[in-house]
Amino acid sequence: GGGGAKLSVEGERVLRLYQRVQALQAQVLEAAEDSSDLDLLNRLTLRTSARNQLLGRIVSITRQGHNDQVRLQLAGEVFIEAQVTHDSTLRLELENGTEVVALIKAGWLELHADNSEETNGNNCLIGRIDNVTDAEDGPSEVRITLPGGQTLCAMATPEHLHAQQLKSGATVQARFAASLVLLGIPM
Structure with a gap:
């Protein structure tokens, strides 16, 4: 017999997410046709040196010349502003409601x-x-x-x-x- 340990609701959610990620990884690796595909995937799944990676949702985007002021809502009704080029807004397809990660060294x-x-x-x-x-x-x-x-x-x-x-x-x-x-x- 086992120790009778039981996962919390959050633990079960994390386990399901991990299992889905494993399944997706297997599908991606099967679909990769050659090593250049895998090299591209490695660049797309980037790790950063920024210690602060805050998950937020865009609540507004205000155009300011070549830049956009992007207002994010973090957990706990906390808000921050990010300034990005308008080209970045278009390339990342940023709009109200988009989930983003704010990186701050x-x-x-x-x-x-x-x-x-x-x-x-x-x-x-x-x-x-x-x-x-x-x-x-x-x-x-x-x-x-x-x-x-x-x-x-x-x-x-x-x-x-x-x-x-x-x-x-x-x-x-x-x-x-x-x-x-x-x-x-x-x-």
């Missing part, structure tokens, strides 16, 4: 105490610091949980964290320009 986030004045024109996400990991010869890694449960990773010097009184458990503002948000669409 950890070093692009500026951390400020919760009571700091917001900077106009910048995104400002408010979260709770879960963990600060110091490094011997560089910036500290700061893990932040947002209201919707998504997490951010930021880099900041210990001196900056001390000056802003930012430590584990503290509420923090993570600011970044819309032009620093890269958008990707799930395949």
Whole structure:
């Protein structure tokens, strides 16, 4: 007999998703006619160095010359703005309701105490610091949980964290320009 372990509803959902992905992978590999097809697939299923990959849904797109200002709703009624070229909007077929992944490098986030004045024109996400990991010869890694449960990773010097009184458990503002948000669409 087994231990009688039972998966949660979420665990069952993840298991079904994994099984579907395995089946799709098998179909894709069978359909690949030669190695150049597989090389192309590898480029399409890209991994990135961006530590922050936030899932969101587009709620508005505003044209601004050659650029578009794209407003995203993340989990927990959290909103951010991304600035992309109009060509990118067309190429990615972005429209209201499209699910996207917002990519933001950890070093692009500026951390400020919760009571700091917001900077106009910048995104400002408010979260709770879960963990600060110091490094011997560089910036500290700061893990932040947002209201919707998504997490951010930021880099900041210990001196900056001390000056802003930012430590584990503290509420923090993570600011970044819309032009620093890269958008990707799930395949």
